[in-house]
Amino acid sequence: MKVKNKETVSENRNESESLSENKNERENEIENESVSENKNETENETESESESESVSENQNDSESVSENKNESENEIENESVRKNKNKNENEIENEKESVSKNKNEIVSKNENEIERHHNAVQQIQHPFHRNEIERHHNGVQQIEHPFHRQHPLVLVAEQSNLGLKASCDGCGELLSAPCFSCTNCNYHLHKKCAVAPLEISNHPLHLQHPIRSGKSRHQHPFTLFRRRGSFICDACGTEGNSISYICSTCNVMVHKKCTALPRIIKFSRHDHCIFHKYFLEDLTRQDCKICFNEIKLDSGNYSCGKPGCNYIVHVNCVLEDDHLYKVIEEEKQCEELYKKYMQSSIIRVIEVNEAGEATKIEHFSHQHCLVLADKMEEEIDRKCDGCLLSISPLFYYCSKCPFFLHKTCVELPRIKQHWFRQSNAILNFKGFLECNFCCRPCSGFFYNIGEYLRMCLMCAKIADIIECEGHQHFLFFDFKCKEKCNGCGIRCWRGAFRCGKCRFVLDFACLALPHSALHKIDEHMLNPTYDDDKEQSYCDICEQERDPTLWHYSCSVCDTSAHPKCVLGQFSFLNDGITWADVDHLHTHHLKFFRKAKGYLECSYCGKLCQEEFLKCEESTCSYIVHCKCWNY
Template sequence: MEMEKKRDIKHRFHEHPLVFVEDQSNEGQKSYCSACGDVISDPCFSCPPCNYHLHHNCALAPQRISSHPLHPQHYGFFLRHWPRPDNRLDRGSYSCVKSGCKYIVHVNCALEDDRFYEVVERESQCEELYGSSAESTQSSITRVVEVSEDGEATKIEHFSHEGHCLVLADKMEEETDRRCDGCMLPVSTLFYYCSESECHFYLHKYCAELPSVKHHWFRRSTADLDSRSFMWCDLCKRPCSGFFYEMGGLGVCLRCAEVPDVIEFQGHEHLLFYDFKCRERCNGCGADPGEEGAFRCGKCSFTLDFKCLSLPQSVVHKIDQHQLNLTYHDDNDYSKHLHCDICEVKRDRSLWYYCCSICDTSAHPDCILGEFPFLKDGITLPRYWHTHRHDVQFHRKAEDYPNCSYCGQRCRREILKCTESACNYIVHFRCRRRRL
């Protein structure tokens, strides 16, 4: 925190005035901050008779801060009295404001990044900053049209699909690969479908009932539900269709928005905590995390990013007649198993892959899912994503493998196709920004 330096102060946690000391001259003797426990090396406030010292930032730490990503469940922290650090593990800390909650965090941990908190000057400011609790219960269902005998909504109107009603169902009438238009994952459990026969719109019941506004642990601002057809998720770093929560300048896909800040992950024995400062490589894909950090284990060097957390646990692919499962550890020495059966490139045994335990088929996640696993087939892309003069649609494949209008090579994977019937523009997705 940038604050104007003061020459002396009276601090509420010490009985004597504290004098500002610009230079430390204690040769051969270390002094420790009574708040954070770290060695005093920078300018500080001191009470020499008591050997009491505070770093400048620790001395001026606010008494109360608002909702913080470290503890998003409640509205903020208040500053505790810190013990005198005869044991240097004792540190000043903030405690949760909610009565009965025992959550405590070090002063320097809570204040390390000022993007994640607000200084609260008065009690009522919490509601002004974050709204009332009722704000988190606004349903994204705009109207319930019909209900069952037990009160369950069987026909609804939803903000994401205006003009048509959605009807509740528990299974597909035919075996088809349908995806939820909210989370873009396969439809398998209770879901709503569009009542119009030619409209293929589906929502998991859970996705349909999501709140339109809620508080989210990743940002101190509210998160607003949006049903844009296309956006880049700022957490998993994928282009996605479906629902997004927009919070504090970030667009977050539904799969990432539903991940809590502390998780139990079946591929690891310990709890994983989200760390905004984490810069370790992901154990799933080997990539470096971005500025937003990653999940890490507090007991060992295990890290996961949002991209790997959003991978489906099982998939179906044409390379194998059986279901392929996401696998975290490769203990198989069989030589073929060490190569991807799609791209035929040798796999890194330390990274995740999909495999069939029956057939020994194995492949990279990106080869199995494709580059755009969460984009809906047939969506119209925003104009800033291409250079064509007409609207273009995304397709996972093109019939008869036409030649790309830009590079001339055959289109075997994802393409963009012009929506104008008289225009023959078809390009590889990678060629979308090229001008003809």
Template sequence: MEGKWEIDDVLHLKHRFHQHPLTLVDINQSEEKVAANCQGCGQVVSGQCFSCANSDCNYHLHQKCAQLPFINNHPLHLKHRGYFFLGRRHAYPEYACTLCKEKSSAFLYVCGLCYFCLDINCALYLSNKVGENFFYQSKDEAHQLAFIFFENHKDKLIKIVPCSWCHEPLADSTYVSAECKFHLHKSCFDELPTQIDHPCHRTHPLMLEFDNKNRFCKICQEGDDYEQNLFYYHCVACNFDIHLQCIWPRPVIEDHKRYHIHHEHPFMLHWRRDSFTCDACGTNGNSASYVCCACHLQVHVNCASLPRTIKISRHDHPLSHKYFFNNKKEHDCQVCFEQVKTEYGNYQCLKADCNYVAHVECATLDPSLYDVIEDENLGEDMDCSSFRVIEQNKDGEATKIRHFLHDEDEHDLVLLVLDDQMKQHDSRCCDGCVVSLSISGSAEGSDRPFYYSCLKCDFVLHKGCAVLPKKKHHWYHRFLNTLQSDKNDIFDCNLCGHSCSGFYYQSGIRMKLCLRCAKTPSIIKSGQVHKHKVFFDHRCLEQCNACGRSIDEMGSFRCKDCNSSSFTLDFACVTLPPTIEHKSVCDQHLLQLITYGTEQEEYSESEQAYCNICEICETKRDPKHWYYHCAICDTSAHPNCVLGNYPFIKTSAPFWFSCDNHHRLSFARKKIYECPPQCSECAKHCQDLFLECAPCNYIRHYPYCP
């Protein structure tokens, strides 16, 4: 463990989650005999604890909670060492403890690279057991896996999590594996066989093995991540594998509440390995299954307990699983846009006037992209307006507002519109998305650039940026995002990868979305960035057609109609401004982003070679990639050359660096025809974006000197 808090002495502590210093006191000896709860674990405080001296705070922490390390290399989550850090519940409201499934404590440990988390009570209990790890050895003693043994931990855990071997409720003595992949009774752990005969593989016995190979379970028909270390029963001769937790499915599933089944009849286990099409999801199976004799349904083992109602990140309304499609018209899945088989099960929108449909596999493929919900009448509206209306016109349109991220000294914003002449010469950028005001800020791409301008300063916002809500669910993940702005710092957008100033949506600590990405829909209509409709696919990791770069694990937009060759776009290219100003390329007109199609077919081969030269860097550009172009002046350039370094950091935006006179620095950018300024630190010239203090004539490179 590492990352201890700053402790002045044994009696005083400065904690990052509280604004005042904390002092070690004996709460039982305080004058106010009022019961207090720890702000970390939520349990009652008694005896010595750290408390805030400010009586209005009523803030208390157990000693063990106050001195928790910020970074915790916990034995249950060692695959991401150094990224398991302490957080506060209000920053991660959707995160449930991976072990006990609760959202109880105010503090929790969360992983910065995945969705693994532990509430403080589980983390504290298990951390005390680090020295008591138990190892299960396979028969050949070649593989070992650390288990942590604990007793009398939580009644809730016993009710929610069944034993991975016998599927019965957990007793108070339990073994839990790394990553909480499975839990075992002490008796099941002690008697776990190293060799079994199984009805799904009668040819050879199966041997218990443990490794991190990417094996495919023949029962649940799912593979596993290479980084996961799991137990399997394996046949070497036939390359046949079954998860430990899948080895003995329950013979009958009829407890609707416990096993989440929403079919009115019991499901009976059918061991015979026959090929079938699952009536719940419409995909093929060839292993053990569950059958309903009354309805003649046959489903995968996993599909027997599909949740009835879920809320996926891509759709605003809850979806309900149906075994049969009432409407026999052809429908496309709104995730992969392939046809849905109406004779098999799928997820359908609960709203009567909404035709949203998704394959079961598409809707539930990634647990981080959906929530299981119990209340089908889940409220959709919440009061999250980001502005207050001061004045409005007769049509009800807000003409003067007060925005919560620009509420300094009663600065009001008034609604204005750029005319055609102003579009050509107005170089101002929106303080929200840091894109030119001449480009509409609405998600629909309206041609009328309305914007709000402050009456007391130069703060401006696209209308589309000004009306964005304080809280918003984004289709990229299932967690709630909050609109924020750090006026003295820069953030990196997790989707497009650009360093940005302005507004952003944040979920927890690790996920920040710039407004350009936050406003990008998951489905982009035909004609906007491609001749066909494109949609986002988390699984699509092919090369981007617009820039040629490889796409990382974030996923990408793709077109399903381009059958001859795949068409893929990354977030950075999808969110490129459709028009942009660049004086060195064309000092009279805006440049247009050329996305699909080309007008060079009429040119000769030699003329095409000349046309494919970037006007800025004077190197050859790939004609298959996107570029900026002025049709009037017939000039073109690479998008990266036109944008320059840090294109979405607004000039004049303040930064937390200070000069020698303790003045806050602000961003500036060298004009095209200006001589580059000299850095006050290294004496080299600043070619693009830099930091300056105008009163002190102080200039320095950003982010550091070369």
């Protein structure tokens, strides 16, 4: 039993083991299946993951490509920027090098210029110029001047005290900015005076010595005189008490302004060029031909260079008005100017006599030939068509029409240098004008002076220095004179002829009065008279009271006396038949001037008969006639 049980137990054990094995196998199978499934799942997952990873990798690759592309683009862009930067840096570097090179050139040029200027300063022996340059370079605008060694002079760019009227201690003129000043000593110098050179080379007034430097024509240097004091300038003859310059070779001392005096000038009041001299070559007394005061023996002057001409003037008199003179650079120009002003009015000489006189000519003022004559064939009062005075021998006349000219009027220069202005005076011939000097209406010859002045021939013949019958001294024209005329009593506003020794004054109108005149009130010639002993006088023409101290016309045979304007009339210097073409008037046509009417003509304005000067329309179909006194031309 026990064996059976033992066997049963053994069988049961075997079954259990078998079951256990089956169980284990089953578990292994299940496990294997599970593992297989897990493996499959794992593989699927792996595949999925692999696919994901592949997709991810593809995405990453795309991103990587994109990134690489961007990186490449960035690298290209950076490379381009880097290249441009390098290029710009190179260009900037080149520009810097160019600027540096130019700067070095400019600095070198400036250094050379400064060195040249420094050498020039040393050559003109100016001790304070160097200090001035160095101090100004360092920002200090002051100089050490040899005239004021106590303190430096400080530059004043603007005048701070306008009410203070100080004078320059160099030139003596009123102080103005810019200037150098010492406030401690109240010492002032104009900037131009402070930097004035100690020497002036090649000056036009000294030609005896070699030229050292500079543009001036002076042939040796003037030296700045360091000590101030009163002196007489050897160039102009006037006193000075400021800066002076000396020429040790010629032993002359001059003002600063006189170092620049021109050596040769053409003065409008003289036909020839005049030259500057330091002293009189003639030991006899000579008077200035402008102011009539004596010129001292050792005084600078301007005198004529033509042999036999004794024209001489003070320096300050001749240079007072720069409109009246012209600086001549070379002496050969003098002869050229003289020839230019001697241009004749005679166009052509056709015939001459044995004495060489032109007996038949062509003149610019007339369309026909003119013939020389010494007397009139008829005893009639003919007037010169040039100056409007009565014809006297010798004269030229036209054989085809009533045209007459004095020989002196024929020979007038076509272009001349009139003493009133430096500009050329050109001779013209016109029907009517009003002279700007005597203020009379006139016809005939006149001179155009400049652009605006017109001078009749009577005024043009008056020299700037005259000897007048009504006065015992010489008279000279003074541009500044505004006194009353002793001839007519009218105040002169544009200058007048005056006496240098007394207060006698005459204007152009009185000096241009004819020396004789005819009037119907007297059968004899009337002559200008310059004084009257009568306490009360009357004009025998207008019967008005006359001032006995003023000029008048009188008869030496009869007791006739009259105002000059009453004797001559308003239109005594007009020729019959001249046309007033350039005069504004109310009539539509040109008018002609006549002294006497033929027949009985009534004035279109007042209705009275025209027995005096009148104007008549030149149109044959127009009957317009008017008295000159009725029509204000």
